[in-house]
Amino acid sequence: MLSLHLVSDRDLADLRRFELDNRAFFESRINARPAAFYADGGIEAAIAAAQREAAADTGYQFLMRDEAGALVGRINLIQVKRKHYHSCELGYRIAADENGKGYAKEAVKQVLDKAFGELRLLRLEAKAHAGNAGSIKVLERNGFSQFGRSTRSFELNGQWLDMLHFECHAPGR
Template identity: 45%
Template sequence: MAPSHSTTIRIVKGSAASRAWMPRGGTSPASSICLPCASECRSVSSASNATAQEDASADRTYQFLVKRKEVIAGRVNLGGVTRPYFNKASLGYRIGERFAGDGYATKAVELVLSKARDDFDLWRIEATVRPENQASSRVLTRNGFAVYGTARRSMKLHGIWYDLLHLECHLRPSVRDADHSIAELGTASISSGNADSQI
């Protein structure tokens, strides 16, 4: 179930969001998802903010905070940005316990995927999830992710080994990319060096 209210998106650059406070306990129904600037998050230190700005400027990591009114409800990050040729990143997210089950993760991932495609020119987003984490698997599949593999005993948490599912989402090209690809097709020529070959 997605939040039925309007949403806005603003970026927190770098790793600052991963250290932001995560609220717990009950709350009234949510009113919006906002991914705010680091300066709006009182829990982000100036040193963390500097690192965050540096990570985004270097095209390494992009972090977003999910806000309900003035309360941080969670975070979404795109890390391990790999260019050129691949234009991919790894997705991670966490929604605070009191906001779970209200569609915040699904909507936040949707917004970040759109930003990844349109603003960061990323083509492929990868994610991992434990098979036991059905809620997170649903968030990913609702946003177009598909499983492409399983890593057996690949994560040790509290002394227990877990499998991880590897998922991928191929982002449709933005209008800018589609126009560029069409223009390239009109001017491209292919030569194999062999007069008898057909391409």
């Protein structure tokens, strides 16, 4: 059983290990974090920023833990817009060694429940580059539908990629 919880100060050591151990893997698939993130105090600053965003209702960063309590991934609701939209953008990352175990699918399911339940959001958006079959499958299996494609809109390691844009609406909306 996968559990999600908002990132907190008690997660510092696990989060540092997770980010450093998976840095090369993540950077081969998504834009690199700034070098300052990995410098002394960088992850602490990121945790503090995440806590401020949650308190301000502008973003929510959750950590995924497996049954044994090991940190296996992160899932975020960012750019929360309330007035007129009641929406946000979804993003997630799974540790290199934990891919293919169903964690992303389960985490997206759980975060949709939180977003449409306690957070009272009405619409979530997500993006995946066109060659990321795993993420596309996770999104579609959780009720997201593609509403657009932007061509040559994302540069990764010197290569321009197309991005697919997805949305999911609260039940009954």
